[in-house]
Amino acid sequence: MTNITTLRTRVSPEAISKVTRIFNGTLDDIFNELFQNARRAGATRVDVTAEHMADACLITISDDGAGIADPEALLSLGQSDWPEECRTREDPAGMGFFSLAGLDTVVSSRSASCAFSLAIAGDAWTGEADIDVLPWDGAPGTAIAFRFEPQPDGKLERCVEAAARFFPLPVTYNTKELTRADFLADAHNVIERDGFRIGVFRDRHSPHVATLNFHGVTLKHNFPIVKEVHHTQWSVKVDVIDAPDLVLVLPARKEIYRNAAPDRLVALCRDTIYAVIRDEPFHRLSFENWLEASLHHDDFPQAAQQLPLWYPTLARESYREVPQFADLEQGAAIYDDTDSFDAVTFGRALRRSNADELHRLGGIHRRAFYEPITNFIGYPWYDALSAFVRIGERFTFHDGISADEASTVTMRPDAITIELADQYDRRLDLETDFAIMEDADSWNDPDCARIALTRTTSLGPDDLTDLIIDAVFSPSDDSDADSYDTQETRFRHDAAVRAHSILEGEDAAILAGIRMAFADRVAWRIPHGRTLRLSWSSTASDLSLDLVQEGSAQ
Incomplete structure (x- = not known):
């Protein structure tokens, strides 16, 4: 029987040997994670270059942000050296860089306190080899280059475009600036509240479309839908601006972590929908929905008569x-x-x-x-x-x-x-x-x-x-x-x-x-211009086809 009376959770050193399985290792994951790191570092732009070779593709992601202050923290799973303000606002997990785990990678960075370059071989990600920290004489910011398997024509560019589409910073691919879009484009109304931009959409909802934009990472979440009686259906999409309590499930970041923040956001979305409906010329809310709307907004009008x-x-x-x-x-x-x-x-x-x-x-x-x-x-x-x-x-x-x-x-x-x-x-x-x-x-x-x-x-x-x-x-x-x-x-x-x-x-x-x-069943068989004469009884029948008399109707 053990005599230990207290324990604390810890991460086993053996966990690093499984680091290559934390992420799926897809280009989508890599671009999303490294773009987010650049944004947190205060970058004003991100540049992506790609060189296609016969046996590999060499991809480089560069930014002009604050750089990496501590290379040891960069290579420590679950640890980061983000400033206190960033940690309070976004709770970064120190895992995004490990989306590259298993790939031959070179990191070059200059911050206010140091400049260095790391060449990380594939097996070094699991702690089986040392990684040399080398000096680097480059511009402020960070450049991460990695080898990836050859890509079919256009696939790499499509992945970069997807990651950049709703990302808040401009992104270039091989010097070409990529198109960005407003995640809430075509919304009936957009209301900014409590660190979110909430777009209210009229008669536009699909369970297959992303509904939340987390600084460029888009995902599906079940937000409220309000259906008027034989009239308009209202739905929402949410663009995150500054919401420290809303965090994503790690490491994949494909869904919202279940704390109190999602419930508050859902309530905020419902309140926003009713605010938009209240400003419409009329509505046809059910009585039940109208009672709920009245709890959110005083003097909410009744449904049109x-x-x-x-x-x-x-x-x-x-x-x-x-x-x-x-x-x-x-x-x-x-x-x-x-x-x-x-x-x-x-x-x-x-x-x-x-x-x-x-x-x-x-x-x-x-x-x-x-x-x-x-x-x-x-x-x-x-x-x-x-x-x-x-x-x-x-x-x-x-x-x-x-x-x-x-x-x-x-x-x-x-x-x-x-x-x-x-x-x-x-x-x-x-x-x-x-x-x-x-x-x-x-x-x-x-x-x-x-x-x-x-x-x-x-x-x-x-x-x-x-x-x-x-x-x-x-x-x-x-x-x-x-x-x-x-x-x-x-x-x-x-x-x-x-x-x-x-x-x-x-x-x-x-x-x-x-x-x-x-x-x-019979009339269609009579030739044009002819008249069928029929006499029929249980004992005898007589049929004849006569010519139509001139001036008579057939």
């Missing part, structure tokens, strides 16, 4: 675009249809009362109907609207009605009343000439749908056919199902037969079915 105009949901629609939003009118109300049977019935009642606009009820109970938006529940203006639902229907027969007639799939009453009620139990009755009711067997079968049609309706067979299709036709998307067009054609045939049967009788329905079948 707008809703999408109501229009019927059709059975064949697996997805539909949200109708256009419009300002609420006086007497505005919500209609919450429960299914396509309900929606088509209500839509017909509105069209009958007001032929001009589908969402508007005419007559003495004039109203404009809008789609419900559940995310707005809680706003006083939204909760004050009457939200109507269909609670039933009433059929009037002047000559009375039997129980058997009321249960049939087709009814021809003298009057139809659609009964509605809102959340305050206020009633609204709509007179109409058509109603279609859901039944257990009615889906996708026009013969089973329960249809009521007044005896004085102005609907014709074609209009009634369209209403049946809108309410009932729901195409199958199974892999073995017929195409949409084939299913729709077959259903239209059955719906038309039903419509003609209701309005014109069984003989008319039979003729309508024959006429459609003939048009779909």
Whole structure:
């Protein structure tokens, strides 16, 4: 049993033998790390040169910064000689130089206190060989040259360009100054706060795009996204200016270290998004988001008093675009249809009362109907609207009605009343000439749908056919199902037969079915300029092709 009572963590000397595995050894890592060292050293520019040879590529990275004060600290993993101000502001780890581990490297540097040159062979990185410290008579700053494996045409230049793109200092490659870009370019608004530049973007977000620029090193981090209701999506990207508490996970620097700083930054980003939304002409935040925004900003305005105009949901629609939003009118109300049977019935009642606009009820109970938006529940203006639902229907027969007639799939009453009620139990009755009711067997079968049609309706067979299709036709998307067009054609045939049967009788329905079948399958075979004459019965048939008589329609 050990008698030791206290311990301290330490780095084993054997760890240096594994130093070549700390970094991936990619050019991206090398450029990013050495560029960051140049920036911390107070450089005003970075110059990169490359000489391509048959068996290697000789790359040199030079800067005009303060130089390296202590070569021993440079070669001590986890130790650095950065000034106290730099350590306080950025917490440098003393590891970036080891992104070169394993590569033949020459370091030449002049600082205020010393000038030296180091030639580091590949095996010297693991402490297996001495490294001579030689004098150097060069300009202030640091130059690091290293041998790298041969690079395909253009790859090296692309790596330098990527490292320089959002780097705060100018960078040259073989004397050519590389293009730099603003990390927050095309932002809807940029707000500088607490050591960050926060760019707020409108309808531009991708999980594959870097969202944080740490002095030229870009990475992905999940910052807040605020989505308005059927309107704009807001996202952010962050450019770090001076944020000592925000540090990256070492050594790779590919993600933010989890301390309190990321949470504060996320909260700052959310506050910034709401600040931008507040200055917009209007917004459509959900009530929940609006409550959150109100915690960040006093007197945050409510969502615009707008809703999408109501229009019927059709059975064949697996997805539909949200109708256009419009300002609420006086007497505005919500209609919450429960299914396509309900929606088509209500839509017909509105069209009958007001032929001009589908969402508007005419007559003495004039109203404009809008789609419900559940995310707005809680706003006083939204909760004050009457939200109507269909609670039933009433059929009037002047000559009375039997129980058997009321249960049939087709009814021809003298009057139809659609009964509605809102959340305050206020009633609204709509007179109409058509109603279609859901039944257990009615889906996708026009013969089973329960249809009521007044005896004085102005609907014709074609209009009634369209209403049946809108309410009932729901195409199958199974892999073995017929195409949409084939299913729709077959259903239209059955719906038309039903419509003609209701309005014109069984003989008319039979003729309508024959006429459609003939048009779909036979008519195209009749030659141009000829007339087919057909007589057919169960016992005999007669067909002939005649010439079209002059002046007659074919």
